[in-house]
Structures are given as structure tokens and as C-alpha cells.
Amino acid sequence: MDSVLSVDRGGPAQPLLLAKNLRKHFPIPGGLLGRATRVVRAVDDLTLSVAKGETLGVVGESGCGKSTVARLLMRLIKPDRGTMILDGDPVDEPHGITVNELRRHVQMVFQDSYASLNPRLTIVETLAFAPKAHGLPHAEARGRSRDLLAKVGLEPDTFADRYPHELSGGQRQRVNIARALALRPRLVILDEAVSALDKSVEAQVLNMLVDLKDEFGLTYVFISHDLNVVQYLSDRVLVMYLGKIVEIGDVEAIYGKPQHPYTRALLSARPTMDPRRRTQEAPIQGDPPNPIDPPSGCRFRTRCPFAESVCAGTEPVLADTGKQSVACLMYVPGSGHSKAA
Amino acid sequence: MAIQSPSLDLTAGAGTGVRLTPVAITRGYWQSVARRLRRDPVTLVCGVVLLLVVASALAAPWLGLSDPYKTSMIRRLYPIGSPNFLLGTDELGRDMFSRLIYGGRLSLFMGVTPVVLALLIGGFLGITAGFLGGRVNMLIMRIMDVFYAFPSVLLAISLSGAMGAGAENTLLALTLVFIPPICRVSESVTTQVRGFDFVEAARASGAGTLTIVRVHVLGNVLGPILVYATSLISVAIILAAGLSFLGLGVKPPEPEWGLMLNTLRQAIYVNPVLAALPGVMIFITSICFNLMSDGLRAAMDVKA
Ligand SMILES: Nc1ncnc2c1ncn2[C@@H]1O[C@H](COP(=O)(O)OP(=O)(O)O)[C@@H](O)[C@H]1O
Ligand code: SF4
Numbered sequence: 001m002d003s004v005l006s007v008d009r010g011g012p013a014q015p016l017l018l019a020k021n022l023r024k025h026f027p028i029p030g031g032l033l034g035r036a037t038r039v040v041r042a043v044d045d046l047t048l049s050v051a052k053g054e055t056l057g058v059v060g061e062s063g064c065g066k067s068t069v070a071r072l073l074m075r076l077i078k079p080d081r082g083t084m085i086l087d088g089d090p091v092d093e094p095h096g097i098t099v100n101e102l103r104r105h106v107q108m109v110f111q112d113s114y115a116s117l118n119p120r121l122t123i124v125e126t127l128a129f130a131p132k133a134h135g136l137p138h139a140e141a142r143g144r145s146r147d148l149l150a151k152v153g154l155e156p157d158t159f160a161d162r163y164p165h166e167l168s169g170g171q172r173q174r175v176n177i178a179r180a181l182a183l184r185p186r187l188v189i190l191d192e193a194v195s196a197l198d199k200s201v202e203a204q205v206l207n208m209l210v211d212l213k214d215e216f217g218l219t220y221v222f223i224s225h226d227l228n229v230v231q232y233l234s235d236r237v238l239v240m241y242l243g244k245i246v247e248i249g250d251v252e253a254i255y256g257k258p259q260h261p262y263t264r265a266l267l268s269a270r271p272t273m274d275p276r277r278r279t280q281e282a283p284i285q286g287d288p289p290n291p292i293d294p295p296s297g298c299r300f301r302t303r304c305p306f307a308e309s310v311c312a313g314t315e316p317v318l319a320d321t322g323k324q325s326v327a328c329l330m331y332v333p334g335s336g337h338s339k340a341a
Numbered sequence: 342m343a344i345q346s347p348s349l350d351l352t353a354g355a356g357t358g359v360r361l362t363p364v365a366i367t368r369g370y371w372q373s374v375a376r377r378l379r380r381d382p383v384t385l386v387c388g389v390v391l392l393l394v395v396a397s398a399l400a401a402p403w404l405g406l407s408d409p410y411k412t413s414m415i416r417r418l419y420p421i422g423s424p425n426f427l428l429g430t431d432e433l434g435r436d437m438f439s440r441l442i443y444g445g446r447l448s449l450f451m452g453v454t455p456v457v458l459a460l461l462i463g464g465f466l467g468i469t470a471g472f473l474g475g476r477v478n479m480l481i482m483r484i485m486d487v488f489y490a491f492p493s494v495l496l497a498i499s500l501s502g503a504m505g506a507g508a509e510n511t512l513l514a515l516t517l518v519f520i521p522p523i524c525r526v527s528e529s530v531t532t533q534v535r536g537f538d539f540v541e542a543a544r545a546s547g548a549g550t551l552t553i554v555r556v557h558v559l560g561n562v563l564g565p566i567l568v569y570a571t572s573l574i575s576v577a578i579i580l581a582a583g584l585s586f587l588g589l590g591v592k593p594p595e596p597e598w599g600l601m602l603n604t605l606r607q608a609i610y611v612n613p614v615l616a617a618l619p620g621v622m623i624f625i626t627s628i629c630f631n632l633m634s635d636g637l638r639a640a641m642d643v644k645a
């Protein structure tokens with residue numbers, strides 16, 4: 001069942017996954033005759049690349065579109081526009097690979113460990129489902145499932161024939177991780193995969209994720225609202241605000257020298273034990289605006305302490321500032337912002 | 342960052358190769374449902390009563406009962422407890438006990454068949470609408486809403502009236518009456534299950550729609566749909582009996598509880614208890630189906 005795609009094709013320098021101008025607006029039903037007149041701008045013209053072997057952290061407040069990005073990258077939902085390229089192959093295009101082939105190589109772990117498991121299936125049945133759906137014989141699929149259980153630290157003889165409700169949250173999430181690995185993917189998207197776990201269990205699962213990544217040569221997109229966990233795990237970090245990327249760069253740059261006012265506010269608001277790390281930055285004010293009618297120009301301007309009139313008229317685009325890319329007019333020379341060079 | 346070859350072989354390190362798991366003794370879902378049911382006396386009693394009613398109806402010809410069609414002008418309206426006629430005789434001198442047992446055949450048949458047919462059709466439509474969503478859902482559910490707008494009694498009476506009296510037309514009318522509610526329940530549970538992450542994960546695995554429905558959807562929606570259908574049997578029995586009572590269903594001289602209730606009307610002042618017996622059968626049977634449905638629902642509502 002392994003296609004040629006399993007093998008690294010473009011070499012280490014070619015991004016594993018490239019997404020260009022992804023957009024997803026959810027229609028809100030309720031207009032005349034149930035026709036949607038307004039939309040939730042969940043993801044707006046988002047471009048990102050995931051390098052082979054890296055862990056790309058994705059942070060942002062709840063509702064900013066992180067899960068929508070994950071679903072778009074897996075093509076669980078169809079983007080309104082935008083293109084995706086998996087290791088050189090365009091997805092869902094005439095000369096590219098199909099959505100099903102993409103899903104073989106990109107897998108996902110969801111936040112809710114219980115809702116992600118079919119309560120009527122035993123653990124081994126859940127794990128064997130995908131390989132069987134891809135044509136692996138029953139016995140082989142079960143054998144592979146048991147091996148996977150061992151890989152995620154669950155004794156196969158004990159757990160294979162149990163039902164999800166007989167497992168703890170941490171054990172269930174290990175099963176979900178095993179399921180994501182069952183098709184031997186190259187990229188695993190972890191959407192708040194450890195967020196619901198107790199701190200001690202979370203640490204164990206995180207360590208396991210690190211080990212699995214090495215063992216199977218995986219690439220991770222790690223979505224979380226927990227900035228500390230993202231810092232611990234990620235090579236690069238992407239900060240989202242209302243469906244857009246506001247800052248992206250190496251983890252050291254983002255955490256050490258955040259540039260976008262939103263990133264700075266996020267980082268200063270996080271709980272820290274270290275008094276030296278407490279910055280003077282004003283914590284972020286209020287709730288994010290409604291993604292149905294995001295503010296014009298810079299979407300962060302309603303909460304930004306540096307907002308000026310120019311921010312309402314001009315939409316900042318991501319611009320390289322050396323170690324990271326930032327979407328803020330303060331970093332665009334000649335933008336008209338008083339702090340711009 | 343080191344780039345490793347992503348060609349993985351998870352089974353390679355297993356050494357022993359493929360191991361087949363023995364069929365383990367698991368505390369499966371249905372086992373825990375059965376255990377809960379065993380601890381529920383009301384459901385148990387209802388189940389036993391229904392079993393008796395159904396078994397006696399099915400076995401009626403072999404129970405050595407007297408002929409339920411044999412009339413006699415001399416022994417009309419014998420009271421309950423008469424020698425040879427345990428439950429007396431009806432207005433045409435026929436053995437009430439025999440007719441009540443035989444009556445279960447038609448009454449149960451008329452109650453269960455439309456629900457089963459409606460379950461097949463409405464269940465299919467509802468699960469399809471729920472799983473596919475979008476326009477298909479819209480189309481199916483709007484059509485159902487049209488039927489749903491009428492109270493079931495009115496719909497059954499008008500359909501039967503339009504098609505004419507008779508058992509087949511009653512079955513058809515009742516089937517049509519029950520398709521919309523079953524479709525609605527099926528649609529709503531399927532929509533709910535479809536939204537669960539495990540269905541999303543199954544889609545992410547690249548499995549086909551039919552495989553996903555078979556493995557991940559059916560197992561989770563059939564239970565609630567069946568429970569709901571069980572509760573409809575009681576309604577169907579009452580409606581079928583009601584149609585017969587109104588002369589729109591089974592025709593005389595068939596023994597059928599609703600029809601018996603009708604023909605015994607004239608005897609209500611002579612022997613009210615006797616005249617009420619078919620009603621008692623309808624009541625007991627339908628309430629048992631209803632309580633059993635409740636019991637099943639409770640037993641199947643297993644949360645982690
Ligand atoms: N299927 C959907 N239909 C309509 N709106 C949706 C849907 N999924 C997400 N949204 C909306 O899109 C926005 C982004 O949601 P989501 O991607 O789940 O954010 P996050 O994962 O960052 O919390 C939210 O405003 C949410 O209400
Ligand atoms: S563009 Fe203006 S409003 Fe937006 S973050 Fe920069 S300074 Fe603040």
C-alpha cells in the first residue's frame with residue numbers, strides 16, 4: 001500500500017507541504033430563503049510552508065481559525081480558494097495527487113480524545129480501520145495495530161480489545177496518536193492534542209510525541225493555545241489572529257524577540273515562574289472582534305496599543321524583518337505609521 | 342534538523358510477524374446494555390408480558406382454543422367466568438378468550454408491520470439526509486415536513502379514507518404516517534454522529550463513504566432509531582385499532598382488537614367489563630411497548 005510518495009522526493013530543501021492563499025469563509029445561513037448573506041472569515045488568504053522534519057507550532061486565541069487551518073490542510077473541508085503542494089505534487093489538480101493520496105500522507109490528532117474514538121469499536125478495530133480501508137488484509141491490519149499500540153506505550157494484550165470508555169484520557173489520546181500513524185503518514189497535525197490532558201499526563205504524551213517523531217521521521221504541525229508547550233516542542237512558530245498570520249519565525253526569534261504587538265501581548269500574558277521574563281508589555285485587552293465583520297485594515301487595530309489612523313486603511317502583509325516575518329505597519333518602511341522607518 | 346527517510350515500516354520490528362488476537366472476553370457495549378436491562382424490573386416485566394402476548398398470538402391455532410369465528414345466537418354476551426367461556430362471549434356468541442388471543446395476530450401485525458416498513462424507508466432516508474447534509478438533506482427533510490405538518494391520527498384517517506377500508510390500505514396508510522417521524526429522528530441522530538471527531542478521523546483516513554457509514558455511523562445510530570421505532574409500535578397498534586374501530590381498517594368478522602371494540606359497543610350497557618376487554622389488550626400491549634422502549638433507551642444511554 002505504500003505509494004512512491006512515501007519516499008522523500010524533492011530532497012530536504014523542498015517544503016513537505018506548501019499552502020498558498022488558503023481561504024475559508026463559512027456561510028451563515030439565515031438570509032432570505034436560507035441563503036447565506038454573511039460569512040465567518042475563518043481563514044483568510046493564508047500562506048505557509050512546512051519544512052521536512054520540523055515542528056511548526058501554531059498559536060492564537062480560541063476562534064482565530066487554527067482548527068480550520070488544520071482541516072484545510074487535511075482537506076477535510078474544501079478551501080474556497082488556494083492551492084496546496086505536497087512535496088512537489090499539487091493537490092487535487094490535473095497533474096498532481098488526489099485528496100485521498102494527500103490524506104495518506106497527512107494525518108491528524110483531534111483535541112477531544114473521547115469524541116475521536118468510535119465508542120462501539122474496540123481499540124484494535126479503531127486502529128485497523130484505516131489500513132483495512134486501504135486494502136490491507138484483516139489479519140495484517142490487526143497485527144500492525146497491535147504493534148502501533150506498543151509504539152505508543154500501551155501493552156497490546158491489555159488494550160487491544162478494550163473499548164474507549166475503559167481507557168483514561170491519556171490512554172485514549174495515545175490511541176488517537178497511534179491511529180494517526182497507522183497509515184504511515186509523513187505529516188501529523190496535532191490540533192490541541194494534549195490540551196485536555198492533566199499536566200503530568202500531558203508531559204508524558206509530549207515526550208512520546210518527540211520520540212515518535214524521531215523514530216518515524218515525522219513532521220509535525222502542532223496547534224495549541226499553550227505557549228509554553230509550543231515553545232518546548234516547536235522549531236518554528238506561527239501566530240494567528242482572526243484568520244490571518246500576524247507573525248511567523250523561528251521559535252527563538254518569536255519567543256525571544258517578538259515583534260508584532262499581538263505576539264508581544266500574548267507572550268506577556270502567559271503565566272511564567274521566572275520574574276525576569278515578565279515584560280512591561282500591556283496585557284491584551286478584551287475579546288477578539290467578531291470574525292464575521294473583522295476590522296478594516298489591520299484586524300488587530302481594535303486592540304492594538306500602537307494603532308494609528310493608517311492602520312484602519314491599509315492592510316499589513318507579512319514582511320521579512322530578518323529572523324521572522326511580521327504583518328504590522330510599524331515594520332513597513334514608509335507605511336505612514338509614525339513608528340515605521 | 343535531521344531529515345529522516347519517511348519510508349516507515351511499523352511491522353518490521355515486530356519480529357514475530359502477524360499475531361492474530363484471540364476473540365477476547367470483552368465488556369462490550371451490548372453486554373453492558375444487557376446487564377442494565379437485567380436490573381430494570383419494569384422493562385423485564387413488560388418484556389415478559391409482550392412475549393406472552395406475541396407467543397400466544399403466534400401459537401393461537403395450536404393452543405386448542407375454540408373457533409373464534411363460530412357464532413351462536415343462544416349464548417350471546419355470556420359474562421366473564423362462564424363455564425367453557427373463561428372470558429365470556431361477544432355479541433354474536435363467539436368465544437371472547439379465543440378471539441382476544443387470535444385478535445393479537447392481526448392487531449400486532451398491523452402495529453408492527455408499518456413501523457418496520459417505515460423504519461426501512463424512513464431510516465434509509467434519514468441516515469442519507471443526515472450523513473450527506475446540504476441539498477440532499479434539505480430536499481428530503483422539506484418533503485418530510487409537509488407530512489409532518491398533519492397530526493398522525495388525521496393523516497392516518499384521511500389516507501385510509503382516501504384509499505378505502507381494508508388491511509392492506511391500513512398498512513400502507515400507517516407506513517406513510519410513520520416514515521416522517523422515523524426519518525426525522527434518523528436524520529437528527531445521524532447529523533449528530535456525523536459531527537463527531539471519529540467520523541472526521543475516518544474521513545481523514547481516506548475511507549469511502551459507504552465504509553464509513555457501515556463501520557462508524559450505523560453502529561451508533563441504529564440503537565436510538567430502533568428504540569424510537571419501538572415506541573411507535575404502541576402508537577401504530579392504537580392507530581390500527583382506531584381505524585378498524587372507525588370501519589376504515591380490518592373488516593368483520595376478523596378478530597382484531599379495534600374492530601372487536603367497535604362491535605362490542607352495543608354491549609356496553611349489558612356487560613361493560615366484557616366490552617372493554619379488547620381495549621385492555623390494546624392498552625396493555627401498547628404501554629408495554631412504550632415502557633420497554635423507555636427502558637431500552639435508558640439502558641443504552643451509556644456514558645463513559
Ligand atoms: N463549520 C463551521 N461553520 C461555521 N463557522 C465555523 C465552522 N467551523 C469554524 N467556524 C468558525 O470559524 C472560526 C474559527 O474557528 P476554529 O478554526 O475552530 O478556531 P480555533 O480552532 O482557533 O479555536 C470561529 O469563529 C468559528 O466559529
Ligand atoms: S498595523 Fe497598526 S494596528 Fe496593526 S498591529 Fe501594527 S500597529 Fe497595531
Ligand SMILES: [Mg+2]
Nearest residue numbers: 066067068192
Ligand atoms: Mg480549535
